[in-house]
Every structure is written in structure tokens, then in C-alpha cells.
Amino acid sequence: MKPCFGYIRVSTQKQGLGVSLEAQVDAITAFASQHNLKIVEWFEEKETAAKRGRPVFNKMIRELKRGRAAGLVMHKIDRSARNLRDWALVSELPNLGIDIFFATESLDFRSRGGRLAANLQAVIAEDYIHNLREETIKGLTGRLKQGLYPFKAPIGYVDNGRGQPKTPCPVKAPLVQQAFRLYASGQHSIISLQAELGRLGLCGPTGKPISKHGVEKILSNPFYTGLIHIKRTGAVYEGMHEPIVDARNFRRVQDLKAGKAGKKVTRHNHTYRGLFRCGICGSTMPPERQKGHVYYRCQTSDCPTKTIREDQISKEVYETLKGLEIKPDQAAKLERDWQRWINSSQRQDEVRSLELRMAQCEQRLARLTDLLIDFTITKTEYNDRKRRLTMELVDLKDERQKANEIGLSNQDMTQFLELMKNLAQLHISAKPLEKRWMVQNCFSNRTVTGRELCLEPSNWLQVRDVASLTPLVTQDGPILELLSAGKIPVSPEDELDVTPRPMKIESNDM
Incomplete structure (x- = not known):
């Protein structure tokens, strides 16, 4: 009996779980028994034949050229190769004295007519797979344009x-x-x-x-x-x-x-790391622990600014927040003005402004296609601009949704006013991560000059009338996070409970 290799292949892993491989094995085994052939080794591959350099296929060709078998049996031509490069490797085997057999096709590689018929079928098989690929891409693109994701769902x-x-x-x-x-x-x-x-x-x-x-x-x-x-x-x-x-x-x-928002974690996670700069030379002031205290040090050797202790920063933050708290009469006036604003047309004007920006963004997206068709921009530029505009459109939709939600919630406004009346106490009772969040979002400019700390309050902290408040609550920013749940959103496990607590100031917390 002539020793031969048996080669079977499916295009996908999913096909390999079905009967396709088993059907090929049965057909090849039956063919071998009828023609006095012995399958000495099976080569199984789960890879599309459109791809070149299939590892199992290449290994089999090398073994045949080394004389490990005298023949090769495959199910049919489209199971062997659908790209002409791999077919060329198969078709040259008869020149090396290796017989080629197909279990379901009567092709004699020793005759000119048999080789010609096999070559024609190989060309047809390659054309078939290219056409199948184009049709598949066309179908997937159609789904994507409909907003459907035709692939496996991501986690979540x-x-x-x-x-x-x-x-x-x-x-x-x-x-x-x-x-x-x-x-x-x-x-x-x-x-x-x-x-x-x-x-x-x-x-x-x-x-x-x-x-x-x-x-x-x-x-x-x-x-x-x-x-x-x-x-x-x-x-x-x-x-x-x-x-x-x-x-x-x-x-x-x-x-x-991308590293654009500061260092994520440090070895000691000091409270105000990365938040302060030198007011003279502009360099950062990283923290370091010395003799039980945390110091923030300017890194420029000849700069007049040297160090400032963390407890001094906490004390200055407390005093500044205390001066920014609103009085009860101011809170009552803000709440009355807020109620009038909700019932006025101004809020609707804010929403219409967002809708107008959304419409302009959609128009720019539509013009992108014309620029691509006119060869004004390349396909790469088109995809890049479309990605940025689409993300901008998603941002605007989020803003519009939040603007509507804020206008409907009286409880959010009440919670915000309570926060504004107790800023200093919130800072005292906060955990280190929450203190960091407050300093980062309450002060837009944080510098140390010599031994003096400069804290410039953010715009939303200087609110004293509803006219200043309304533009802030309809845009992304700290107020939205405060209004969303009445808590400082450091992390789900470290949220700040705004329930009033006894006020206690110690030197290591100040």
C-alpha cells in the first residue's frame, strides 16, 4: 500500500466543531481503501485558504519534499488552496514524484488534461473566495451604517x-x-x-x-x-x-x-500630589515625607520658593473655602431665582443652543463625505475627522440630556446649596482622596510663592446669583458631579457623605 498524507481543512473554528472535518476524513478514508492507499499521517487545519502561509499546510509540504510519504490525499481542490501561491506548491509535487489525489474528483495529475482541469478549478476557487470576501464586507458595512454591530458583543x-x-x-x-x-x-x-x-x-x-x-x-x-x-x-x-x-x-x-491628566498613582499617594506649582519658576512641587511630615518642594535649586508643609496647605484650603461659603439668605435668594429660571424661557434657550450646535456638527459630518468624493481629503483623513466629529456630537447629546435633567430636579438645587453652605466642614471631614478632589476642582490656580499659598477659586465657587449659575449647570464640570448625587465622586467606595458631622480641626489634618 502506498503511504500518503491526508489533509483536511475548515475555514473557521466554528466549522471545525461541526461535521465538516469528519465528512472530509470519511471521504478520504473511503477513497484510500478503494485505491490501495494508506494514510500514514493526518494534517488538520482550521484556517481560511485565502490566507497565505498556513502553518500546517506548509509543514505538510516540507514533510512531503523530505520523502516522508509518497502521496497526498485531499477532499477536493477548494480544500487544498484558494490562493494561487499555495496551489503552485501543490501542483509542483508531481514533478517530485509525489502523487496527488482528490477524494471527490477524478483528476489525473500525470496527464496534461488532468493538470489543466485542476489548474482551471484552482483559478475558479480563488475567484470564488475573493467574491465571497467582497460580498461579506458589503454586508458588514451595511449593518454598520444601520448602527448595528455585526460582531461579537464586547464585555458588558x-x-x-x-x-x-x-x-x-x-x-x-x-x-x-x-x-x-x-x-x-x-x-x-x-x-x-x-x-x-x-x-x-x-x-x-x-x-x-x-x-x-x-x-x-x-x-x-x-x-x-x-x-x-x-x-x-x-x-x-x-x-x-x-x-x-x-x-x-x-x-x-x-x-x-495617554498621560495628559497627571500621574495616576504614586508610591505613597500623598493628598495634594501634582496639584501645586511654584509661583516664581513654574515648576511642579512633588511631595516627600521627612520626619513624620509631608513637604511639597520646588525642584529649582536657586528658586526662593523652597517647601511648604501639607498641614499648612490644608489649613489655607479650609480658610479659603470658609470665605467662599454662601450665607443662608444668599442660599434662599438663589433657590427662589432658580425656581423662576426653571419656569422661564432661558433654560429652553440653553437647550436650543445645544441643539443648534448639534445640527452644525451633523452638517459638518455630511460635508465630510463630499470632501472624500471630491478627493479633497484622503480616506485616512476622512476617518480621523469623522471620529472627532462623532465624539463631539456624542458630547453635545450628553450636555443636552444633562441640561434637561438639571432643570427638572429641585432636589439637586437644594443639595447644591447645602454643599455651598458647608464647604469648609466638608473639607475637614473628608478622606484624603476626597480632599484632593475638592482642591483640584474648587481652585483653578494653585501656586506657592516663597512661603505663601495662592488659591484662585474656580468660577462655579464664586456663584452669588442665578445668572452666573445657569451657564455652569448646563455644561460639563464639577457642579454636575455635585448635583448628580450630592457626593464628591472620587470612587464608588470612597464617596463623600454630606451628612453634617462634628467639626474637629487638628494640626495633622489642617
């Missing part, structure tokens, strides 16, 4: 079958949202976040904990904001699925990952 969403948008998973979606909140707090690296998500129980499709690469993939995927980004082509589509992460939080995470 579930598949609902063809033609249906992905929906948030009731178990994993809240954990994905928490992953974004934790990383946006600036208190986690990718590694520490991976460990925290493992503790919370977020797992991948196989049930295993999320890997470091998996965490990075989640944090970089705009799918969670409602957009579909095809990485291979750079194309961006607006999805029909429900977003679970707002655009502002997603943008904050991208800035942190």
Missing part, C-alpha cells in the same frame, strides 16, 4: 441575534461602568484596576478574570459611549445600542491613559 453587552442591537448585560454592564469610574478617579493603574475588577467578579466570555490587555481594551473602546469604531479601517459609526459610559468620563479615561 449581550448579543440578541442578527439585525438586533446589543443590549447592556444586567450583571457585567454595571461592573464596566465602575471600571471607568475607578480609573477616572486617578487612583488606579491598569494592573491595580485589573486586580480590583477580578475582586468584583468581572470576567470574560470564558468565565476567566479579565487580563491586563482585556482591561486596556475595555477602557479604549468607544462602543461603551454609543459609537462603533472599526480599528482596522479607522471608520466610525453611530450605534443603535444603548451607551453605558458618558462621553466626558470616557474622554477623561483616555487622557489619563
